[in-house]
Amino acid sequence: MKDQRRAKNIRLGLMLAAVALFFFFYALFKFRVAG
Amino acid sequence: MAAVTPEHVDHHHDHHGPTGLMRWITTTNHKDIGTMYLIFSFVMFLAGGVMALTIRAELFQPGLQVVAPEFFNQLTTLHGLVMVFGAIMPAFVGFANWQIPLMIGASDMAFARMNNWSFWLLPPAALLLIGSFFVPGGATAAGWTLYPPLSIQMGMGMDMAIFAVHIMGISSIMGAINIVVTVLNMRAPGMSMMKLPLFAWTWLITAYLLIAVMPVLAGAVTMLLTDRHFGTSFFSAVGGGDPVLYQHIFWFFGHPEVYIMILPAFGIVSAIIPTFARKPLFGYASMVYATASIAILSFMVWAHHMFTTGMPTTGQLYFMYVTMLIAVPTGVKVFNWIATMWRGSMTFETPMLWSVGFIFVFTMGGFTGLICAIAPVDIQIHDTYYIVAHFHYVLVAGSLFALFAGAYYWLPKWTGRMPDERIGKVHFWASLIFFNITFFPMHFLGLAGMPRRVPDYALQFADFNMMASVGAFGFGLSQLIFLWVVIKAASGGGEKAGAKAWESAEGLEWTVPSPAPHHTFEEPPLVK
Numbered sequence A: 001m002k003d004q005r006r007a008k009n010i011r012l013g014l015m016l017a018a019v020a021l022f023f024f025f026y027a028l029f030k031f032r033v034a035g
Numbered sequence B: 001m002a003a004v005t006p007e008h009v010d011h012h013h014d015h016h017g018p019t020g021l022m023r024w025i026t027t028t029n030h031k032d033i034g035t036m037y038l039i040f041s042f043v044m045f046l047a048g049g050v051m052a053l054t055i056r057a058e059l060f061q062p063g064l065q066v067v068a069p070e071f072f073n074q075l076t077t078l079h080g081l082v083m084v085f086g087a088i089m090p091a092f093v094g095f096a097n098w099q100i101p102l103m104i105g106a107s108d109m110a111f112a113r114m115n116n117w118s119f120w121l122l123p124p125a126a127l128l129l130i131g132s133f134f135v136p137g138g139a140t141a142a143g144w145t146l147y148p149p150l151s152i153q154m155g156m157g158m159d160m161a162i163f164a165v166h167i168m169g170i171s172s173i174m175g176a177i178n179i180v181v182t183v184l185n186m187r188a189p190g191m192s193m194m195k196l197p198l199f200a201w202t203w204l205i206t207a208y209l210l211i212a213v214m215p216v217l218a219g220a221v222t223m224l225l226t227d228r229h230f231g232t233s234f235f236s237a238v239g240g241g242d243p244v245l246y247q248h249i250f251w252f253f254g255h256p257e258v259y260i261m262i263l264p265a266f267g268i269v270s271a272i273i274p275t276f277a278r279k280p281l282f283g284y285a286s287m288v289y290a291t292a293s294i295a296i297l298s299f300m301v302w303a304h305h306m307f308t309t310g311m312p313t314t315g316q317l318y319f320m321y322v323t324m325l326i327a328v329p330t331g332v333k334v335f336n337w338i339a340t341m342w343r344g345s346m347t348f349e350t351p352m353l354w355s356v357g358f359i360f361v362f363t364m365g366g367f368t369g370l371i372c373a374i375a376p377v378d379i380q381i382h383d384t385y386y387i388v389a390h391f392h393y394v395l396v397a398g399s400l401f402a403l404f405a406g407a408y409y410w411l412p413k414w415t416g417r418m419p420d421e422r423i424g425k426v427h428f429w430a431s432l433i434f435f436n437i438t439f440f441p442m443h444f445l446g447l448a449g450m451p452r453r454v455p456d457y458a459l460q461f462a463d464f465n466m467m468a469s470v471g472a473f474g475f476g477l478s479q480l481i482f483l484w485v486v487i488k489a490a491s492g493g494g495e496k497a498g499a500k501a502w503e504s505a506e507g508l509e510w511t512v513p514s515p516a517p518h519h520t521f522e523e524p525p526l527v528k
Helices: A006-029 B020-026 B030-058 B069-104 B112-120 B122-132 B158-187 B200-231 B243-260 B264-277 B282-298 B302-309 B313-325 B327-341 B350-373 B375-380 B385-415 B421-447 B459-490
Strands: none
Touching: A006 B158, A006 B200, A006 B385, B020 B030, B020 B421, B030 B069, B030 B112, B030 B122, B030 B313, B030 B385, B030 B459, B069 B122, B069 B158, B069 B200, B112 B122, B112 B158, B122 B158, B158 B200, B158 B350, B200 B243, B200 B264, B200 B282, B243 B302, B264 B282, B264 B327, B264 B350, B264 B385, B302 B313, B302 B375, B302 B421, B302 B459, B313 B327, B313 B350, B313 B375, B327 B350, B350 B375, B350 B385, B350 B421, B385 B421
């Protein structure tokens, strides 16, 4: 049985994953490597 | 809220697919995964508890008796990491897995396969953490906050902790995405957002917090890793970096993390109190707004953990006042719980005892939080046992008591058997008394100047430490009572539970039989 909400779920899930990745890379690249 | 469950819906009791161990490894069923989360978290709770008792055994009297100082530091570190990432967080995810689909009338979580992966990432992470005790140099001893410069200097146990945090972070983020999508997209027809059970609301907001801050922690520990092995100097003063930068990044994660561990607890208590007060929850909408307010404020207060790092006075004032502001929405919640009980037809079954106990003792932790927020006071009590007392009142009497409340409340739905009331009450009273014997004296120790994370202490602290150690062993042993209650119910002992196990319980989860069949709400109920 194909759930009609599947595409909507995946779209929202990918958006949230993108937000998480943004925070990760922002934290990583916000600060310069000293030295 | 009334629900109409379609008459023709066949609740399949039987499980189709692999059996034995493969059932659990390959399962995509939210109930199976919820059960695995709960078992995992209890095992980790016992592991972290053994570490805590070793710590308390060492601190029973002054001098070094039980463990070497460096091992003591490893124990305090791993106790924190195991309890936060291995016990409390997975326990709440277990509750979310079991309850959220049942509460919102969904057949399962939105991403059932990812749900399986979220769980199965945890055991390897736990093995990395616990296994780090056995590598050369032992486990990390930098404290659960993993502050540099210590965390840059330690052996491979530190790397194992970093990878464990990465893996548990990925698991948490996937779990959080699953919960947000499930709550937003999988609700039964008619269940508007303002009809959501408060547990689903608090978890939705918690999941947003997780998505925002777990990647920040992952970033921080990744920078630690590159400082350790790849020649960078983000946090190393030797190379021109700044150790305090780590503290800022860590606490930008760390303070919302506190609310990640307490907001779902608020949701559990908000489900239980109306049931046993036989009244609807007072101020539902204000509860939702208070939860959201706490979540938003949690991003603005991180440096109250760092008053002693040399912050400008304006910074201290800002972080002090904004921290105190959190008391307002938290106070709204406590007020609403009390107002729900006011003139209710109250009975004190075990879940209600835990919930009322939660309100009393968690509120004490909240008040000491206000005291810690006062910058000049915090400078005195920073890194003392006062802080240890404060956060254990929040995390043990807050998160853990609410978890026990929820476990006793939903045990009939999970096992089909009512929990043993008599034994459950013994568990509650023993835990409440021993908890206070353990942690209340720590306030005095901290105010008298005893630093945290030390295996030895001055003679003047001996009496209260002895008292705390006796309480800790009592508290630890009391938790075996819970194990007995769960095993008894799970093995079919005790009174059979009906679909609506508690007389005044409201919500969709009480419309399905107890124990909940393997598949529920395959056709969504209509919520009026």
